[in-house]
Amino acid sequence: MRASRLLTLLLLLQNRGRMTAQQLAAELEVSVRTVYRDVDALAAAGIPLYGAAGHAGGYRLVDGYRTRLTGLTGEEAQAAFLAALPGAAAQLGLGEALATAQLKLHAALPAEPRAHAGRIRERFLLDAPGWYGDADRAPHPHLGEVAGAVWERRALLLRYRRWRAPEEIERRVEPYGLVLKAGRWYLVAGGATGPRTYRVDQILSLRRLDEEFTAPDGFDLPAHWRAHLADFRARLHTGEALVRVTAEGARRLGVIPSGEGGWTQARVPIESVEHAHGEFLRLGAEIEVLSPPELRDRIAATVRTLAARYQE
Template structure:
C-alpha cells in the first residue's frame, strides 16, 4: 500500500509541479506527518526532490526529472478506457484505479500534450444520464462486472415485467452497456443471447465454470442490432395527421408549404400517441386511426368542460 502511495506522490509532483504537504495529504488522503515521512523515503531512494518553506514553498522535483514508472496495472488499463465516464468507472469499482491511471498517462505525455489533456478535462464533460431522471440504483453492478471480466458463468435471479415476475437463469455474461444512465447486461444462455437490466437483478451467484464468448459475437454490433429491433417493435402502427408549421417542426416533419401539412407518423400505441399528440395542442389534428381521434376528442371535450367558467 505504501509503495503505491509513494508512486502516486511522485506522479502528482511530476504532473502538477510544486505542491504543499497539505495539498499532497488531501490528494493521498493521509496525514501531513505521513507525507513528510513519504518525502523522506523518496529522497533516501535517490529521487531528486526538494522542499521550500514559506508562502510560496512546497515540494517539487528537480527540473527535467521524469519518472519511468508509467506502467499500468490491469485494473488501471481497464479504467483508462472509461476515462470519459468517471461516474461509470466508480460504479464498476474502478474509481481509484482510474485516478491513478490518469496520473500515469499524464506522466507519460510530453509537456505540451499534458497541457492539452488538462484543457480537455476542464472544458468537456460527458453526463450519461438523461434529463428528468437519475441513474438507476444497481447494487449488483460490481458483481456483474466481475463476472464479465473473468468470463465466469453465473446464476441470476431477475425481476421482469411479465409473469412469472421473478425468474432464475444460468447465464454467461458477455458484456455491459451503459445507455442513458442505465446499465444493461448482455449474456448468453440456453435460450440464446438476452439483454438484462442490471438494476432488475435481485441476486447474482458466480459459478466456478468459465466460458468462451463465441468468435462471431461483437458487443457493439449486437447492441446496434438490439436497438434497431427495439425501435421496430416500439412503433407498431402509424397515424395520419394534419400539422401546422409549428406542429410539423415539433414532430420533425418537413412542411410541404406555409400552411398545414398532411403526414403519416409512426406510433408506439394508442395510449402513447394520445399523450404525444395532446402536447402539440392546436398544432395537430389526428385524422386516423379513428380510435385515436375519438380518444383525443373526448379528452379535449373533458378539458373544455373543466375550464369553462
C-alpha cells in the first residue's frame, strides 16, 4: 500500500505542480505526518523534489522532471474504462484504482493535451441516473460477487425475485456481463433458454459454483443490450386507452390539446391496465378514462375508496 501511495504522491506533484502537505494529506487520505515521511522517502530515493515554507510554500518537483512510472495495472485499466462514471467504478470496488489510473493517464500526456483534459474535467460532468431514481442508495450487497463471477467466468446459482408468479425462483446462470442503466445494474446471463436479463437489486441470494463457462461464439454485450431494449420498447405499449383530458392534462400526457381551452379526447398507448391505472391516477382530476372498461372501473373503484377514506 505504501508503494502505491508514494507513486500517487509523485504523480500528484507531477500533474498539479506545487501542493502543500495539507493538500496532499487530503488527497491521499492520510495524516500530514505521514505525508512528511513519504516526502522524505521519495527524496531519499533520489526524486528531485523540494519544499518551501510560508504562504506560497509547499512541495514541488524540480522543473522538467517527469516520472516514467505510468504503466497501468490490470485493475487500473479496468477502471479507466469507467472514467465517465466514477460512481459505477466505486460500486464495483474500483474507485481507488480509477483515481490512480486517471493520474497516470494525465501524467503521460504532453503539456497541451494535459491542460485540455483538465479543462474537460472541470467543465463537463456525466450524471447518468435519473432525477427520481434510487441510485444514491448503497450498492446492492451482491454486486461485487456478481461482478467477480462475470470477470472470472464462473456460473452462479441465483435465488431471484421477479414480478410475476412464481415470484421467487432459483436458477443456474452463466453471467456474461453487467450493464448500468439509469442508475440500476442489470446482469445479462445465459441459461437453459438462452440469455436473460436480471436486475441485480432483485437477487435475493447467490452461490458461486465451481464451474467455469465460455460465452457463446459471437456474443456481443452492447449488441445484445440494444436488441433487448428494442424488444422491451416494442412490448412496452401493447394496448390503448381512450381518455378525456383538460389542457393541463394534455400537456402532462403529451397530447395535442383541442385548442378550445376545454377538454380534449385522445387515444393513448398503454403498457397494461395495471400500469395505466397508476399513471393516470397521477393526473388526478385532469383526466377521465373512457375505455377500456376494466381500466375505467378500476380507477373509479380506487377513487371511491379514497373518497371514503378521507370522509372518515
